Amino acid sequence: MEHDIYLKPTGTIDSGHPDIRGAAERLTGNCRTDEEKARSLFYFVRDEIHYNVYMLSTFIEDFRASVVLSRKKGYCVQKAVLLAALLRASAIPSRLAFAKIRNHRMPEELRAQTGIDNLPSHGYTQVFLHGTWISVTPAFDRKLCETLNVPACDFDGENDALLSGTDLAGRPYIEYLEKYEPQADLPFEWMHGRIFPIWGAKRPWVKEADSKGHVMPLSGYRFK
Numbered sequence: 001m002e003h004d005i006y007l008k009p010t011g012t013i014d015s016g017h018p019d020i021r022g023a024a025e026r027l028t029g030n031c032r033t034d035e036e037k038a039r040s041l042f043y044f045v046r047d048e049i050h051y052n053v054y055m056l057s058t059f060i061e062d063f064r065a066s067v068v069l070s071r072k073k074g075y076c077v078q079k080a081v082l083l084a085a086l087l088r089a090s091a092i093p094s095r096l097a098f099a100k101i102r103n104h105r106m107p108e109e110l111r112a113q114t115g116i117d118n119l120p121s122h123g124y125t126q127v128f129l130h131g132t133w134i135s136v137t138p139a140f141d142r143k144l145c146e147t148l149n150v151p152a153c154d155f156d157g158e159n160d161a162l163l164s165g166t167d168l169a170g171r172p173y174i175e176y177l178e179k180y181e182p183q184a185d186l187p188f189e190w191m192h193g194r195i196f197p198i199w200g201a202k203r204p205w206v207k208e209a210d211s212k213g214h215v216m217p218l219s220g221y222r223f224k
Contacts, residue, residue: 003128005184006093012081012186013096015088017066024089035157037090038127038136042155045083046138049074053110054205058196060188062204071206076139077123081186083138084125093128097135098180098187101163104172105148114198118177121194126182129157133182136161 009016015024027044028037050073061067065085068074074082080096087094102118111117124137137153140163145152149168155161163174195202 003093006095006128007088007091009085009088010185012060012063012065012188013085013088013094014064014066015085017085019066019069020085021089023069024086027086028090034090034092035129038087038092038129039155039157041083041086041090042136042138042161045079045086046153047141047143048072049079049082049138049141051075051079051140051144056195056199056202057204058192058199058202060186063186063188071204073206076137077121077186077191079138080123080125083136087125087127095126095133095182095184096123096186097126097182098123098191099176100178100180102175102177104175105150105167116198120198121191124162134158134160137163139163 014020023044024041027040031037031040049068052073053075055062055071055074055078057063063078063081065082068078068082077096077098084094084096099122100118100120101122106117122139124135124139126133126135128134136155140148140150140153142152150173151164151168153161153163162176165172165174167173
C-alpha cells in the first residue's frame with residue numbers, strides 16, 4: 001500500500017515498543033475517529049512532554065521515541081519523533097518534516113552559547129488525515145508559551161498547525177526560512193551534520209543547571 005512505509009516502526013520511530021503502544025492505546029481509547037486520535041496524541045506530546053532545547057543530542061539513541069517518552073522532555077525533533085511513533089502505533093500514517101527557521105524570540109543565553117540566530121534543523125510531524133498530509137508542531141508546551149507570551153500551536157484535526165509568525169503582542173516570532181523534503185524515518189546523518197558543527201559531541205542535559213554558562217566548542221560556525 002502507498003502509505004505502508006509511514007506505518008512501519010523504525011529504529012527511532014519505535015512504534016512497536018510496548019511503552020509506545022501502551023501510551024497510544026491509553027490516549028486514544030475513547031476516540032472514535034482517526035482525527036480524534038491524532039488530536040489526543042498531539043496534545044499529549046505538546047503539553048506532557050516538556051520542551052527543553054538542551055535535550056538535543058548528537059547520539060541517535062537519544063532520539064528514540066520510547067526514550068523520549070520515558071524522559072518526559074525533549075526538543076522539537078525528539079517530540080516530533082515521539083508523535084510520529086504514537087500515530088503509527090494507532091495505525092495512522094505519519095512522517096517527519098524539517099525546516100530552517102529563525103526564532104526572533106530566541107533567548108539571549110542560547111544565542112550567545114550557539115553563536116547562531118537561526119535553527120537549521122527544526123523538526124515537526126506530518127500526519128495523513130482526510131486524504132492529505134497535515135503538518136503539526138508539538139514542540140512548545142502551553143505552559144512555556146504562556147511564559148514567553150507567544151501563541152501555543154493548536155491542532156484542530158484538519159488544518160496545519162505550524163509555529164506563528166508573530167507573538168501575542170504582534171512582534172516577529174518564527175520565520176520559516178527553508179523547508180525540506182519530508183522523511184519516513186529520522187535522517188540522523190543529515191541532522192548530525194547540522195548539529196555537530198554548532199554543539200560538538202553532546203548528550204542531553206537533563207538538569208537545567210547543566211547548561212548554565214556553557215559555550216559550544218564550535219559556536220563560531222555559520223550555516224549559509
